[in-house]
Amino acid sequence: MIVGQQKPLEEIWDMIKDHSRVLVFGCNTCVAVCQQGGNKEAEIIASLLRMKATQEGLDIEIKDGGIERQCEHEFFESATKSLEWADAVVSTACGIGVQFLAEKYESLPVYPGLNTTFLGAVEKFGVYTERCQACGQCVLGLTGGICPIARCAKRLMNGPCGGSTRGKCEINKDLDCAWQLIIDRLKAMDKMDNYEKIIPVKDWSSDRAGGPRKFVREDIQV
């Protein structure tokens, strides 16, 4: 899922302080899991902003709302009224939701309430870690189910580098060395022969490098 982290309240405040009707708009799927951008969090941010407005003596009306997903058209219908009321929106969706909303309301300022952080997993309650960078050509079949692109700081396709120490990465003693994990998995699966297969120069054209990506399913379009 997509993990996001709330921006500091001051930063959100700076974006909205010149508006008079602000809607803090939650997205109740991915970023609700990490409890940063769901409809409940949107409610809390709205009340913090109201307190801030009172402190600053500014007359800003601040409401909250939200939908299930800001990245799909069909969910927006229920929120049309409140979106049309607002003269600015703080979207607490990931960057996708923020942009999708902005595209729908051409003249409405839409501000990000979160920093979209990564595609990750819930390692345990309150701990989220990156797993995928959506490179567009999955290599997990070669690397024991552990991604060297998302999880090695140098995205080495043929690691580990010389900085791997006691299973940890050279940049941070708390960070697992992805290649140590890969090797441990290959061993557990009795597939260490795979380690010596050189992964060839990667085709990054399906990655960000190839420009914005698009996937079209003509067979299911209506």
Place this chain on the structure above:
Amino acid sequence: MSVKTPSKLEKILASGQLAVTSECGPPRGSDPEDITRKAELIKNHVDAINITDNQTSVTRMCSLAACIRLKLMGLEPVLQMVTRDRNRIAIQSDILGAASFDINNMLCLSGDHQSFGDCKLGQNVHDLDSIQLIQTVRMMRDEAKFLGGDDIKCPPKMFVGAAANPFADPFEIRVPRLAKKIAAGVEFIQTQCIYNLDKFEKWMEGVRERGLHEKVHILAGLTPMKSAGMARYMKNRVPGMDVPEELVKRLAGVPKEKQAQEGIDICIESIQRLKSVDGVHGFHVMAIEWEEKVPEIVERAGLYPRPTIDK
């Protein structure tokens, strides 16, 4: 291993003599004398001089320009190239540029992470990794092809090197990793600084068991310690470094003003011991900001005079 390039380093290694290389770190400024002065100190005592490529991710004069400075002095550079800062266009382009100045040695590295350096907020590239860089240079040289498949007119004649760190973890893949670099086409190896000689010899045993010592020239890497403080720092702070406690104790056991000399002595003793290790074909003496000590180390280790090679 027949000679494939005009590299002097390759010829010396092919002749079966022990090679000696050293390194110079380029300056954090544009004064060429910073590099030529260092080279002057060591030029008679080494066969080739590595020029580091923004080592520890600290921005410096580029390796290629500093290598050209060495060429202008009639010396033999080893162009170090990391995959951190260049995509495949820049890599191939720099290789051609180097070859146009008759630079015939390259060391293919991934490079330290940028978080160690002065541009912590920057991107890293890693379009290729070090093993893929080895493959790329060999393809450019041997097949006269760019990565994109086009022909290269006048391919670069590079003798291709890489690093190996026998001390990084996990130890069990350190020999397989060398095998992987050999399969990619590496021809010489300069190792990480060796302080734990027992562990290095154990690694070399594994290298010989697989016959890898006959497929690649291994130059043992050595860096003299300047003080017990430096030894402690290397032991505790530098990732992938293995400094045994007894070495720290030995340095700490002599008065401060004599620790530097003790460090030089340890370095020379290490070379003496490693000379007899089957498969070690030379030494890479990295006297960091201490180039003036290289002649003493080389001479006292019995590696002087250096062989002359007919061009």
